[in-house]
Amino acid sequence: MSYFSEYNGSIKSSSFSSKMSSLPDTIDYDTDTLRKELIIRGYNPGPITVTTKSVYLKKLHQLKKYPALVSREPRPVSKRVYSVELEKTLRDSSWCNDLALYKSLEEVVAKQFCNPDPSRKWREGINKSSFTYLLLDPRLTNNLPGRAESLKPKEVWETFLSSVFYVGKGKRSRPYSHLYEAVNFWNKRQFSSGNKKIQSIIDIWRSNGGVICLHVFQNIIPVEAYTREAAMISALKIENLTNAKCGDYYGIAAAWPQKQKKMFGVYLLYKAMMIFLNEGERQLCPSDID
Numbered sequence: 001m002s003y004f005s006e007y008n009g010s011i012k013s014s015s016f017s018s019k020m021s022s023l024p025d026t027i028d029y030d031t032d033t034l035r036k037e038l039i040i041r042g043y044n045p046g047p048i049t050v051t052t053k054s055v056y057l058k059k060l061h062q063l064k065k066y067p068a069l070v071s072r073e074p075r076p077v078s079k080r081v082y083s084v085e086l087e088k089t090l091r092d093s094s095w096c097n098d099l100a101l102y103k104s105l106e107e108v109v110a111k112q113f114c115n116p117d118p119s120r121k122w123r124e125g126i127n128k129s130s131f132t133y134l135l136l137d138p139r140l141t142n143n144l145p146g147r148a149e150s151l152k153p154k155e156v157w158e159t160f161l162s163s164v165f166y167v168g169k170g171k172r173s174r175p176y177s178h179l180y181e182a183v184n185f186w187n188k189r190q191f192s193s194g195n196k197k198i199q200s201i202i203d204i205w206r207s208n209g210g211v212i213c214l215h216v217f218q219n220i221i222p223v224e225a226y227t228r229e230a231a232m233i234s235a236l237k238i239e240n241l242t243n244a245k246c247g248d249y250y251g252i253a254a255a256w257p258q259k260q261k262k263m264f265g266v267y268l269l270y271k272a273m274m275i276f277l278n279e280g281e282r283q284l285c286p287s288d289i290d
Contacts, residue, residue: 032287034060039208040283080162080240085262086269093154102267105260112251113224123250124222129173131220132228134272135166135197136212137204138283145280160273163212166197166242167232169225170215176289179211183289196242210283216272223250228268234258235265 029037031048034056041063048056081087089095116126124130140163148156168178182201185193191206193199201211217228230247238246253261 029057029060032285035208036210036283036285036287038063039210080237082161082237082240083235083262083265085259086161086235086266089266089270090154090158093157096270099267099270102263102270105264106267109224109227109251109253109264113221113227116221116223122221122223123226126221128219128221129171130222130225131170131172131215131218132225132232132268133168133170133178133216134164134214134232135168135178135201136160136163136214136276137165137200138163138209138212138281139204139207141212141281143281145277148277156277157270157273160276161236161269164236164241164269165200167229167236167247168243169222169229172218175215176213176284179213179284179289183286186286196244200242205286210285210288212276212281213284214272214276214279216275217268226250227253231261231265232268232272233265235262235269 031053034053035048037060038056041060043059043063082090116122118126141159144156144159144163151159166178170178178197179201181195182193182198182205185191185198185202186205191202193202204211217225220228226247227249230249231253233241233243233247249256249261253264256264
């Protein structure tokens, strides 16, 4: 059994280009839309002005008609060292042949938080409006969903893990609150920040790419989202991320030994990767955040 056996059919039907806008060739694109359409197809344009716009419109038409004109080379991946539990999955791809133990860990957590004890005072209440999210670097994913079938399972797994630069918890009412601060810097033309997460986002935007914001494990109460966040950070190791802190565990998981917490995190990352491969790569540029 491969990493992708249970998802194989849906991955085949998932096309990067199908996830992106497909506007008529005759439309007069605004500058931001034109830039995004070119970047989506692997072409990084220079300044788009009144005099260069027609050139880039022709280039976009060519790329739509002949997609193979541009070959996108992935950004070199620097070697990370993860937790022992996650490193084991990189050495032996057969780990996912039997996920029963991993699944049982998630089931225990989900069961407790599905019907939380109302007599306990849970952090931020028990409204099921939270989720966890991962921020991915598109310079590393290089349209991973679109090319996963041509790679070995280990390469897909390694690429996905290496692209994650932040793990967080969000609220449904403010789905992109984690990007607002970066947009404020961007709009003020301030391209340097002491915050590692903000700096990573700005660097991606300055390279003419968009941040990939992968929302996973949605419609859960805050403490469950925090617990899942902490488990994924633990598996990846915080030194490989731009997170400022390791995260907090709640409920049953708080009493688990470190090995179990990290195994839980490994499984959550695996599920997140499968969601990413099925949904396709969607990038967020400054103009997408309001």
